[in-house]
Amino acid sequence: METLKQRVAEAAAEALGIALEEARSALEPPRDPRMGDLALPCFALAKRLGRNPAEIAAAAAARMRCAPPLASVRAAGPYLNFAFVPGAVADAVIGRVLAEGQAFGTSRAGAGQTVVIDFSSPNIAKPFGIHHLRSTVIGAAIGRILRARGHDVVGINHLGDWGTQFGQLIVAFRRWGDEERLAAGKIPYLLELYVRFNAEKKEQPALQDEARAAFRALELGDPQARALWRRFREVSEAEFRRIYDLLGVRFEHFTGESFYEEHMPAVVAELERQGLLVESEDATIVDLGADGLGVSIIKKADDSTLYMTRDLAAAIYRFETFRFSRALYVVGAAQTLHFKQMFRVLELLGRPFAKHMAHVPFGLLRFRDAKMSTREGRVIYLEEVLERAVELARSKIREKNPGLEDADRVARAVGIGAVVFNDLKNRRIKDVTFDWDEILAFEGDTGPYLQYAHARIASVFRKAARQPAALLGPFRFALLDSQVERDLTRAVSLYLEAVARAAAEHEPSIISQHLLDLAAVLNRFYIECRILGVDPDLSEARLALVRAAQITLRNGLALLGLEAPDEM
RNA sequence: GCGCCCGUAGCUCAACCGGACAGAGCAUCGGAUUUCUAAUCCGAGGGUUGCAGGUUCGAGUCCUGCCGGGCGUACCA
Known part of the structure; x- marks a missing residue:
């Protein structure tokens, strides 16, 4: 992804006549993914040149050569939007996630620095x-x-x-x-x-x-x-x-x-x-x-x-x-x-x-x-809250997955996960009102929602009788060009940024919010796209994609202190 | 009184250095299951971002004042 961004920055810097570094730092993922893969707002430049940002964007778009991996450059008002050819982003991201596994999302940025946390x-x-x-x-x-x-x-x-x-x-x-x-x-x-x-x-x-x-x-x-x-x-x-x-x-x-x-x-x-x-x-x-x-x-x-x-x-x-x-x-x-x-x-x-x-x-x-x-003497014991959550999880499991082995362990992971995630979901500075219904919720923006999205993917691999580790590629990621597939790829790649920001701001909710977004896209993908029983190349590419999403979810949940069961 | 924090949809909250039509979940209503777990998904309604000014090409975001809530303000932690 970094190299893709570098390519765009080079092309944009040339077309706009600005420094490479300036173009690089101005590039951002557009808020609406349908706008493309990267966007460059032209406001700052317009101000400096005393010209209309929309004109600058239009002129640059017309001037830019558009060669792979770039698929299109479009001016949308004051923005210059870039889209890559199908599969380019996935090529850059998915393989890396599969290779790094549980190390995906880690870095050495803080090496050599000791932080004490009270x-x-x-x-x-x-x-x-x-x-x-x-x-x-x-x-x-x-x-x-x-x-x-x-x-x-x-x-x-x-x-x-x-x-x-x-x-x-x-x-x-x-x-x-x-x-x-x-x-x-x-x-x-x-x-x-x-x-x-x-x-x-x-x-x-x-x-x-x-x-x-x-x-x-x-x-x-x-x-x-x-x-x-x-x-x-x-x-x-x-x-x-x-x-x-x-x-x-x-x-x-x-x-x-x-x-x-x-x-x-x-x-x-x-x-x-x-x-x-x-x-x-x-x-x-x-x-x-x-x-x-x-x-x-x-x-x-x-x-x-x-x-x-x-x-x-x-x-x-x-x-x-x-x-x-x-x-x-x-x-x-x-x-x-x-x-x-x-x-x-x-x-x-x-x-x-x-x-x-x-x-x-x-x-x-x-x-x-x-x-x-x-x-x-009026206190709510944390242990009581945790026990109630685990008990509720256990009864949900009895109802939805009665044959589940290891139901106790999963009930603990899900129940406690619900309580923990509930406290990490929002910006930490917000006051929270204790509410049994909220802390014991398993639907919507909750820990179990994230765990469920993860478990569904594990289930696909079970169904296919495939070991995720046996997913070797090469993959034809160019086949993943529907909107959900691109959205999912994007959500996976944006995880790195979320971890970096969460660290810089001491704000775990940035990861929570990103995982909610990732899980939502993943669930949508799951409904819209068949993974198994489609064209073999497409199936392999989709398996790689959902595996990458699953790894990302699991790693993010681990940072927040939640387990990610393979079945629930 | 003074200081700090918060104020976004009925409720709970998102919105990265100010930037593209303010987005989710819950709740309500309506839909989806012979196919990979429906703890899911799709759709609908729902907003003067507390109020009033200001700065800016552009403000939920920055500045000033006000309103509302919370916390703190000498022998608790």
Whole structure:
């Protein structure tokens, strides 16, 4: 495809009298594929020459020699549209996809660059709720996308395992807790204690002081407090790992905030040494008023730390450990100010790597009845959502494909795929409203829709009793000149661009949207074109085409964290 | 109050550096299955892109103001 584009750029540059590079960068795939394979808008040139863009396009079209692989050059208003001879695009793309297989879509663009991604990061002792899905799934997808671009990716789960809330839990457990019930009830039991604490706090405000004191003791290393805290952490981690297994999410580092505890004093001392610390209202702060960022609290009035202190220590630690060229924080948009403050404080500390850190925000999860407060114990467990989705997938399989071997595995892939894709489908900054019907949908723009398109192609190969690997060519791609066939070829070739953009923008939805488009064309093709039982050359060419589309779908789904079963 | 984000069809959303008639899914209605899985496909209706200005050859996209919603705004994360 690149060489085809190069050929057009050369011809266009000559006809228009512009630089080759200019022509190259101006060439774009037309929005409507019926306009051709490439288009060159003449607006910029028209402006420079002070002439009408449509005239320029018309004149250039008349002047251009049109030799294969170029089939036609047409001026359409201010656009110069190019179409290749039938099969030219397929020749350039399909063979490559078949040869590269699961490497199709990967590159070495980011080779030698380490990217650390902080994502998921749930709080221990609390349920892994549906609201943790976003950071987990978006962060994991960005990690896989960057890895596909050749980056060294370090995924870090920055567990919320430190802070006043553990003081609360320690107090609650001492007052009302029971080890046996903890062993049996796990996180829901811890949640129960947490909820009770928050309820009783309303009657006895002194409890909050007690909790603060308990956290203070924890920070000072009180053995009893430590032991309880360790217990909470164990219980939580075991449950989190189970969820990550279901989602297929892996971390290179599974270290919570507490890990940075010992690194905090040095950071505070350095802030002090550089004269950045100010006492204010009994707390210790960095004043960022000059930057319009308010104040950043480093230590509370009682000298205990906050998450800012820990995040600063973590950032420095991560740079010193990984020498990252980029550090990403996949954290909700509500924390934008926190990260702006943090990056600024690091700059003030004279850490140049601050410029290579970025907050990758995403929109809030909201609920229709707006009463999903963890403090009140109203939570939707992610595991429950996943289980329901898998159960629904299982019943669909019973209905549509009763003989399916491996139905359990497929039900898991499809059910979980539906939930995961639902969160990656739209631009991450959009808020999402939790809706059972939507998250459990298997039709329309959904994960199962993509998986279905993939499975249909696998089914064709089964029917033909052909091993995809035995598809050797040469192929007569010139036979693939209907509109759907060209559209499908185009959708496959545009995948590369989608991955590149998704990586650059840290935006998995660009891939999601492209795959939806690809699957839609593929399904349309499937209805309109017979693959088997037609002229042998045509059949081979179509097999190659759908195989390429299938590989592309599978690779894209893998980047998003979805499996692509061969049958469903 | 101030700051940031969002506002596109009844609902949920697309629309790459501003560019060719703003596209999908859901829902509604009507159709397609002796042929490779109907978790699919085809068709129909449905839009003053929140409002008002501005910049530009050209604005859903950029700028200003306003309206609506959300989040944040000192000892939670």
